[in-house]
Amino acid sequence: MxxxxxxxxxxxxxxxxxxxxxxxxxxxxxxxxxxxxxxxxxxxxxxxxxxxxxxxxxxxxxxxxxxxxxxxxxxxxxxxxxxxxxxxxxxxxxxxxxxxxxxxxxxxxxxxxxxxxxxxxxxxxxxxxxxxxxxxxxxxxxxxxxxxxxxxxxxxxxxxxxxxxxxxxxxxxxxxxxxxxxxxxxxxxxxxxxxxxxxxxxxxxxxxxxxxxxxxxxxxxxxxxxxxxxxxxxxxxxxxxxxxxxxxxxxxxxxxxxxxxxxxxxxxxxxxxxxxxxxxxxxxxxxxxxxxxxxxxxxxxxxxxxxxxxxxxxxxxxxxxxxxxxxxxxxxxxxxxxxxxxxxxxxxxxxxxxxxxxxxxxxxxxxxxxxxxxxxxxxxLGLIDPPPQHSAPVLGAPSDVARGLEAQSRVMTVLVNPDAPSPAHLPLTGSRRVHLQGLDASALPAGWVAAEAAAAELAIVRISAPFEPRDDYFLEAGMEQGSLDLPADLVAEIAELGKRMPVVLVVTLTRPAILTPVIADVAAVVADFGASDAAVMRALTGEIRPEGRLPFELPRSMAAVADSRPDVASDSADPLFPAGWSAL
Missing domain, CATH: 3.20.20.300 (Glycoside hydrolase, family 3, N-terminal domain)
Incomplete structure (x- = not known):
């Protein structure tokens, strides 16, 4: 036709x-x-x-x-x-x-x-x-x-x-x-x-x-x-x-x-x-x-x-x-x-x-x-009558990459920050000997050294929001569903590390997480919402100020989640961190 x-x-x-x-x-x-x-x-x-x-x-x-x-x-x-x-x-x-x-x-x-x-x-x-x-x-x-x-x-x-x-x-x-x-x-x-x-x-x-x-x-x-x-x-x-x-x-x-x-x-x-x-x-x-x-x-x-x-x-x-x-x-x-x-x-x-x-x-x-x-x-959309061709944008332009990286740090949310000066007080300043879990040492600032736990003054632990792995249906393995509780072995590992040195916990919140079992064992807690290790470190050191506020609440327990109403925002009893929270 x-x-x-x-x-x-x-x-x-x-x-x-x-x-x-x-x-x-x-x-x-x-x-x-x-x-x-x-x-x-x-x-x-x-x-x-x-x-x-x-x-x-x-x-x-x-x-x-x-x-x-x-x-x-x-x-x-x-x-x-x-x-x-x-x-x-x-x-x-x-x-x-x-x-x-x-x-x-x-x-x-x-x-x-x-x-x-x-x-x-x-x-x-x-x-x-x-x-x-x-x-x-x-x-x-x-x-x-x-x-x-x-x-x-x-x-x-x-x-x-x-x-x-x-x-x-x-x-x-x-x-x-x-x-x-x-x-x-x-x-x-x-x-x-x-x-x-x-x-x-x-x-x-x-x-x-x-x-x-x-x-x-x-x-x-x-x-x-x-x-x-x-x-x-x-x-x-x-x-x-x-x-x-x-x-x-x-x-x-x-x-x-x-x-x-x-x-x-x-x-x-x-x-x-x-x-x-x-x-x-x-x-x-x-x-x-x-x-x-x-x-x-x-x-x-x-x-x-x-x-x-x-x-x-x-x-x-x-x-x-x-x-x-x-x-x-x-x-x-x-x-x-x-x-x-x-x-x-x-x-x-x-x-x-x-x-x-x-x-x-x-x-x-x-x-x-x-x-x-x-x-x-x-x-x-002009697809049937194509408009005159214009020069196309540059894919992955350096300025766009820089803005995305900056945004990764800016949206991070400080949930807990020590009241008194301490090795874990944010922003982290000066050169550090730091024990890393879940981050790559290549992201550390100049002058910082990655160390074993026995030789470190501070630990930075990065974890993801928990979910229950399922893989019976196509696509099911990629869906983060089920309990928000952290695995028991991870809770024990963080507790043991916290006995040895101050711990800065960074958690990627693609969904909420129940942080109650670890909150007493860490010195600082920061949430990210999709960030490279480099962006995480820029926020922790204050190179870019983390300005985010929690976009949803972090419930205190799974029992509180089960008792909440699914259509009502911020409906769990006594949340550990309410929606809109920031410690800064």
């Missing part, structure tokens, strides 16, 4: 473009798989994620939205993407591909949530940006992300995540901004301004705000990627708190919204019980609340893998069809469309839609409604 490039109303243009497409091409727009990208793409090799080749996805199935998992070096991505764009724009609908990605500028490596920075500047996790609460920094960070993505050919971000971190055990807290709606809303607006600009346009990266209507209050903090974590609960009646950041995001012009996997239990809206099915399957939530009440007119993409049960790398990965597990794949597809979803994340079997149309179960008008929204997004 030829693409109409006449300057006119985008909605009308999108409708004309869709009307010229075959049913199969229209259906292809509704599917959004993930692929791994090599520097030199083999168009005919089956993907380890889908079993389908890139050529089949693009040519035979008409797919025009793809999320990138593993990628080559960032400066090689644009060339690889161009190979796929050349194929897309010369076959079928001739529409270009919109490439998307999960976050790529921080520390956590989790194939289902985020990628560790490589070849770009590295920043603290978003929860650290929440600890600093600096809107200007968040806006500038998002602008850097936008420049890097555009240089790679990526025009859609599967972030920001704006869920509230109200359940201390929840696995996804590192990618959120914190526990309160006002702060999350302010930082969300700043992030969208940086990523999309003043309005979604040809210079933007389209933001996907997730997970509507707020994914934090999971029962027992379990992750709804897996069957045991499907329930989402509101015993404190705080649904509106979790919804509030999405109101801010929609007002700020978010281009895309992603509903959560979670299945609400016992929720009522406007006096009516909400159907106990995953949010993307729920018409009350997607059409009634998001579309009609909140006025969202953009694209709704489901979270990934709601329709098809899979086995990935030998691990089972059941469809996240919570509440509708008994339905066939076709019926799940139809229910998603009826709810108001436009695009199916992680799915690639386009016959699910074409068969529904052929069988008369799906009205072509409903297919066209979503196809028009999706094409309109491409038009707004």
């Amino acid at each position: 030829s693409i109409d490039t006449a300057p006119t109303n985008l909605t009308a243009r999108a409708a004309r473009i869709v009307s010229d497409m075959t049913v199969a091409e229209r259906a292809g727009l509704l599917f959004h798989p993930m692929v791994f990208l090599d520097e030199t793409p083999d168009l005919d090799a089956p993907s380890p994620l889908t079993g389908v080749s890139l050529r089949e996805l693009i040519v035979d199935r008409g797919i025009r939205f793809i999320t990138l998992g593993a990628i080559p070096a960032p400066d090689r991505v644009a060339g690889a993407i161009q190979v796929l764009q050349d194929l897309a724009t010369t076959t079928g609908s001739r529409l270009p591909i919109v490439f998307a990605t999960d976050p790529r500028h921080s520390f956590v490596q989790n194939d289902g949530a985020s990628h560790r920075a490589a070849g770009v500047s590295q920043w603290p996790e978003p929860i650290g940006l929440g600890a600093l609460a600096d809107e200007d920094l968040v806006r500038d960070f998002a602008r850097i992300v936008r420049g890097d993505y555009r240089a790679m050919g990526i025009r859609m971000a599967l972030h920001p995540q704006i869920d509230l971190t109200t359940e201390p055990r929840w696995a996804r807290q590192a990618q959120s901004f914190g526990a309160t709606a006002p702060l999350t809303g302010r930082l969300t607006r700043a992030y969208l301004e940086g990523l999309q600009g003043d309005a979604l346009g040809a210079d933007s990266v389209a933001a996907t705000v997730k997970h509507f209507p707020g994914g934090g209050p999971q029962q027992d903090g379990e992750d709804p990627h897996f069957p045991y974590g499907r329930e989402q609960v509101y015993p404190g009646g705080r649904f509106e708190d979790h919804l509030a950041p999405f109101r801010d995001a929609i007002a700020a012009g978010a281009g895309i919204v992603m509903p959560y996997y979670g299945m609400p239990v016992g929720l009522e809206l406007d006096g009516e019980p909400v159907e106990q099915v995953g949010f993307a399957f729920n018409r009350q939530i997607i059409t009634g609340l998001l579309r009609e009440k909140l006025g969202f007119e953009g694209v709704v993409i489901s979270d990934f893998g709601l329709i098809t049960d899979q086995v990935v790398f030998g691990k089972p990965f059941p469809a996240r069809a919570w509440g509708v597990e008994q339905l066939s794949r076709e019926d799940r597809t139809l229910k998603l469309l009826h709810a108001g979803v436009d695009q199916f994340g992680g799915e690639f079997d386009t016959t699910l839609v074409t068969t529904l149309v052929e069988d008369g179960r799906l009205d072509i008008a409903r297919l066209d409604e979503s196809a028009r929204r999706i094409v309109q997004l491409q038009l707004r």
Whole structure:
């Protein structure tokens, strides 16, 4: 088909473009798989994620939205993407591909949530940006992300995540901004301004705000990627708190919204019980609340893998069809469309839609409604009428790297600092003989010496937030779930070290940790939210002042966590450190 490039109303243009497409091409727009990208793409090799080749996805199935998992070096991505764009724009609908990605500028490596920075500047996790609460920094960070993505050919971000971190055990807290709606809303607006600009346009990266209507209050903090974590609960009646950041995001012009996997239990809206099915399957939530009440007119993409049960790398990965597990794949597809979803994340079997149309179960008008929204997004991004080429930003520019490193130190939060001068009083000054655990000696300042415990005057111990390792399902090993208690052997080791010398404890808070058993055995405690060893030492020595405040509380015990309400911020009894705490 030829693409109409006449300057006119985008909605009308999108409708004309869709009307010229075959049913199969229209259906292809509704599917959004993930692929791994090599520097030199083999168009005919089956993907380890889908079993389908890139050529089949693009040519035979008409797919025009793809999320990138593993990628080559960032400066090689644009060339690889161009190979796929050349194929897309010369076959079928001739529409270009919109490439998307999960976050790529921080520390956590989790194939289902985020990628560790490589070849770009590295920043603290978003929860650290929440600890600093600096809107200007968040806006500038998002602008850097936008420049890097555009240089790679990526025009859609599967972030920001704006869920509230109200359940201390929840696995996804590192990618959120914190526990309160006002702060999350302010930082969300700043992030969208940086990523999309003043309005979604040809210079933007389209933001996907997730997970509507707020994914934090999971029962027992379990992750709804897996069957045991499907329930989402509101015993404190705080649904509106979790919804509030999405109101801010929609007002700020978010281009895309992603509903959560979670299945609400016992929720009522406007006096009516909400159907106990995953949010993307729920018409009350997607059409009634998001579309009609909140006025969202953009694209709704489901979270990934709601329709098809899979086995990935030998691990089972059941469809996240919570509440509708008994339905066939076709019926799940139809229910998603009826709810108001436009695009199916992680799915690639386009016959699910074409068969529904052929069988008369799906009205072509409903297919066209979503196809028009999706094409309109491409038009707004200037992908169908490519704008003049400008020089691309430099990936991993030294100034960006320096800003990211500085931010890693700035967001760190001092939880305990000795009142009186001592070897562990922060900032640490002068040359030291220091015993290190969990840090590399190469990060020490000039004049410092790494020593065995017997010869050291001070110990610096760096640990991570605890979690329960699990590995029965695909992606499960990368999710930090379960108890927040430190391992007993680690508690004993820190206690023994504390008897010999002052200990500065540095804990990486990708989620809260129960520090009560070690607090009496250490002299100082500092939290980081994703930082290199060098950034940690710059904060400990005062080269860069740690300015963060806790973005969530640190509970005193797991019993207090179990007694708290998952939808209520800072709800545990007598927390060891309250939200907002800093000892400086």
